Amino acid sequence: MSGHAASAAAAASSTLPPLALLLPSLGAAAAAWAGERRPRVRGWAAVLSTGAAFGVVLALLVRVLDGGAVSFHLGLLDLGGSFLLDLGVDAVGAFFGLFASILWFAASFHCLRYLEHEERRTRFYLFMLLTETATLGVFFVQDFFSLFVFFEAMGLLAYMLVIHNESEKARAAARKYLAMTVVGGLSLLGGIWLFLYYSGGVAFSPSAESAWTTGPVKALALVFLLAGFGVKAGMVPLHVWLPDAHPAAPSPASALLSGVMIKAGAYGIIRTALTFLSQPASHGMEGGGHAVLGRGALSLIASGHGAGGEAAAGHAASGMTGVQALGFAVIWLGIATMFTGMLLALVQSDVKRTLAYSSVSQMGYILLGAGCLSFLGAEGSMGMGGFLYHVINHAFFKGCFFLAAGSLLFRSHELDMYRMGGLWRKMPLTCLCWCLAALGIMGIPLLNGFVSKTLLHHAVVEAHHLAGESHLWASGWIKLAEILFIVTSGGTIAYISKMTYYVFFARPTEGGHHQGDLREAPAWMVVGTSLLALGVLFNGLLPGVMLRKLVTPVLSSVPGLDQHGVEHLAHMAVFSWANLKEVLLPLLIGAALFTLGARRELFRLKRVRLDLFRLRLPSWMGVDWWYLHAARASLAFLYIGRRVYGDAEDGLVKTARSVASRLVRLVRVDMKRLLWYRPMEAASGLCGEVWTALRRRALPAVREYQGDLAMGALALAVALTLFLIMRLL
Amino acid sequence: MGAYRHFPILIITVPLVTAVLMPALSHRRERLCMPLAAAALSASTVLTFLLYRVIRPAADCFLSYRLGGWEPPWGIEIKVDFAGLFMLSVICSVSLLCLVYSRKYISKEVEPGKAFAYYSLFLLLSAAMLGFTATGDVFNMFVFMEILALSSYALVAVTGRRDAVRAAFKYLLMGAPSSIMVLLAIALLYSSTGSLNMAHLKELLAEGAYSRVVFASLVFMIMGFGVKAALFPLHGWLPDAHSIAPSPISAMLSGLVVEVAVFALLRLFFTVYGAASGAVSGTSEALGVTAAAGVLFGGVMAVLQKDFKMMIAYSTVSHIGYIALGISIMNEQALTGALYHLLDHGLAKGCFFLCAGAFIYERDYRRIEQLKGASRRMPLTCAAFAVAALSVIGIPPTSGFISKWYLIWGSVAGGKYLYAAVYLIGSILAATYCLRVIYYMFFLPPQPGTWEGGGEAPVLMLVPAWVLSLGTLLMGALSFVIIGRVQEAAGLLLR
Amino acid sequence: MGRLLDNYHYAVAAVLFCTGFYSVIMRPNIIKKIIGLNIMETSVFLLLVSLGWKEGGIAPIHAGGAEAASMVNPLPQALILTGIVVAVSTTAVALSLVILLYRQYGTLDVDRLMREEELEVPAAGPEGGEG
């Protein structure tokens, strides 16, 4: 509140941020106005408005890097001055805004032709452009309240992109997406309120005099915020919507979902980390006087292991401080995400689904960067640099992949990689873009992925060193994380080569159709795709330019980061031998995996055939299965009955309905009688009925579904414990 | 103050007297009833909004009108402070819209000979709510509550259908004893203080005499108004009455009548009994627990309904719980949220029922399943519903979000994390039942045999629905126009 | 027991209130419920009018030079006049509803009305039942 006012006062006012938000909305209005009658106007309105927005964001970035953060008073949603929807852009936000607007620009080129396939084009344009407004809004704010508003808007608008086809598959994906968005949004809201309680305001940089508290509330706030952003970021185990939603959406929308929207989640996580890192010194620790230590103002949280090692009494057991613990958790969440995503991407056959899992996996890298930043504190510029670099890289190569996949779909009407093959002859330009993106994501030197992965690897190594220096138990775990990082990089190489091989280079399979009339994708689609491929190339060939001109200026604007580290990063020799040789190990692993998988049968055990690339895991190993059953179990608590499980055809709604028939009877008849007809009689009747129901129906049901019920009970117990913890504070 | 001085009494009595004129019109000129009623309500609305020019949320800035010129403890006082004015403007505007909506709808549902009675009762209902909200005298509040109650019983039954009569009778059978309880509470309050004026009562109660009688009277008040407000264990009449009544009446009942009762509770809590702190703190805990149970119960029941209007009715139970929970938390933020939710609930629930009425008017579709694919033929109605649904769920930038934000902020600030969790779960439930309907309307193909031919609802029905749903949007995005003042008013109530 | 015996009017009112309440919630016959409502109302009137009584008080009419100090409180009497009118109106509305109910259902028994309601609820639940 007061902090917000202070930061708003400090920043210069500028009309660029609202202009950037307004342009896509204007484009949306124009597209809606043009409609189906003037399709060309509609398409070019989108291209022009996104292009203009890109220009404005570029100007904004330059301005912000030159003169510090800017703000603009929007005057909407003003809750009595304490909370208000206000725009404010700092370097990190402008950076994210830049790549988002590039991607939208490229995607709108792609849309010019791609949408010929689709129904309801005007609606698509409308919501695509409105989503850009909301997404830019997410990046252009300086407090959690405004962030939440834009974040929710973005999530709900993107729902329309996911459900666009209105096919059964798209609807199922959209249902799942919506459920997770709503729950994620509420988790975010809970986190923000706890943060409010914790810091007394919602600004990203709480003022020094705000009442910082420590302890479980802080941790809980972090958990809620992390979960809320993690849903959008596709963090394991909250990623389940992503592999369904991305393939279901039209390709340009997939590119945007994958390239930008999940980055908004990552952005939220890094914002959270930076906010908690910038904890004011005077209120830092219970110990008070240990604030000033060798590692700079920001690392006082990490002071527990510094000169005053005994200072952090509360954390003496682990030796880690709160933010470090957050970092450690995020590092491991990142590792889990990248590893799971890689494994699942390896066994897919649908191109877009593979790409979606690949997005999950790449988000793991990005989370790793955020985790390293948080773990390293002031020294975390390597982690933050890797994070930023990988964000923009992923936007480029994953956007390029999805747009190219859109081209493939446009021409071949096919997305099963095993039914394609030999396409490089027919669609050479698309193939070229694809290969550039593929080499980029693999981390081959001279392409962009190499740079960011190198930075991330350095960051992990630094984290390991730090942990080792201060004798943290985490040291070994971080070493393990590094190993998994390398393995995952190998796996990435394997699944990307698999996909590239089957789509473009393998012999066409007889099952596949097409071939005859296949030709290169329409020009405007290629323009969109190659725009991104050029980005891949540029980022890879000239890492120094990117680092010095973009990444390090952004880093140096982050308060509290050690400037020596930033300098070091700016002048890092990316293509040194030490870095280059790091690629060899993943390459070897990838080659091995690819060779193994490409054989149709890895080995045969009796009748069980193991085929690595076509592995089908039982459904209970998926996270969805557990979510679904937990939801059903919690419903079962409403009324234990066989029918709860009887007709689960339409998911939860159907289940709820069958519960309804019971409850309606119970309530309409018994409750009302209880309330105003014949209360006493009804009460005794109700008791009897409940007892009969328990004896006849519930007991067998309990026996049959004890597993689910136990899980529900567990969930309830966890929830209750959380509440109790909160009550005890 | 000038002429503004007389506005409060005119706001109340103009619709009241117009209602009385209706029977005289009934024989020859029944067509005139609706325009006359609309003129009366418009006059009230205009006068109410003009009052914003003189009433601000400050301790000494309210309009006190002494009927007949008698000073308060002896005469009756009408007292409009900012919170009251806020409520009055919600009542006026929503009633006016529902009245406009009625014209088409009633011509179909109510037989011609009864239309005059419908409009007469409608005006009586609106005027009674206005009088009930504005009065500063507890017995006068009872009188207006009775006008309100009698007219709403009859309006539920006005179609004369079997189920409607039964629902109305249930409503009466719960409502009449609750009125008697309120009267008993007033008698007890009078016995221990000797006064009926709210402000005077507050002074007298501060003396702390006869605390047991005062406590008992507060309990009876809560029970009495609890039935009228459909607080959780006393909500039995609501789902039937709200779902079976003609849709504009459902909108009035759900959007305003229950709200007015909650507002009365709020007044009693803070203006009358506030000084008798023991009584209030003792009952507010209980109120909080039941309200929280109501939020969850109403939400779950709404999810489980098949009938569209029944779903909305249970959603009302849930949202009244929101407001009551906010009142029970007793701090400035939560109270601001509760006041703002009164506005949001009036707009959003009104819009819900008006949309449901449009489907009934056009197609006679009442079940949620029948709404599959509705957006193909009635896109504007569906869109109005969708916008209001965003507000019911509490998604920014609607007014529902603003009130929810304040309510949860209040519960966190008051250390009641459990209540914050209840609000969150209530939102999840709201999302479940609202988004399901939206999903059905927009993304599912229609059931065979439905939605063939036909078109959008008539303009006279669409306009009120859209005004309400845009209202939720504007009162959210442009909340700064009023939220600061509402917050000050809430702070004033607490003081 | 405090002032229970002094306040015997109030005590009678309490007993009447319970009697009426019993009738409202327990009697199956609608007419009896309405009678119960009236008993409840009457009990509150009794309470109110007794509140205004004063030992040795006379009617508050100034005719004949009556002394103001010995008059009973006129306010509760004014209030119960309003209360009576309210009770009459409520009863009228209730009776009109009862007439219509009787025409449509042919019964005045709440239990039978209830049974009709139960019949309306599909016993097997929505969409064609258990199978």
Next chain:
Amino acid sequence: MKKVVSLCFIGALGVLLLMLVSSMPRMGDPGSPTNRRVVDRYLEKAEEETGTENVITGVILNYRGYDTMGEVTVIFTGLAAVLAVLGREKRGRVYAYPDRSPVRSSIIVRSAAGFLLPFIALFSLYTVLHGEISPGGGFQGGAVMAAGMFLFAAAFGLWKAGRTVPPRLRFAVEGAAPITFFLVGVAGLLGGGEFLAYMLPRVSAGLQPALRTWLTLLVEGGIGAGGAMIFISVLMALAREEVGGGQAA
């Protein structure tokens, strides 16, 4: 069992209420809050301030005139509700009353009723007009009038009663009470006072007390006439049955 439980419940409620009774102020105590506060002014100044000797009338029509306006609206609401539920007599429709005409109640009843009716009417008029100086008032007088009409209906049949006080007259007069109140109220407002101040514009101060009395009488008359008509209408609506077209029993 059921009865026992319910009796226990009601008994518990009763005991609680009795406990409450025992902690209330002593009945009839001149020092109890009800007899100590607010009431003095009514008793001492009402005659002079309101111009009515009957303090109760003064309270009803002056100090708490607004309540009474609400009260007459309540009873009008009751009528409107009954009409909304049961419908209104329509022209050209045939209504049968349970005692199909021509009604023949016994000659004794008819003679007695015929003898009593003028006195009842006179008494009701007296009650209305004399309300401000003795027990009585508009509402009571209206009720007496309505009772007379009920007697008439019982003796000569509803049908005849309905013709004696035809629907058009009833509909015109039913709203009399609130309308009189409103007009008097607005007159007070225009006269420079507050609503219901019993004043008229441009009337000299010397005439005010007399004016107050006359306006009070006017309001009493409105209440009496309106109340009586409403009672009769309610009776007609509740008692009649429509022949043909209506919902069958």
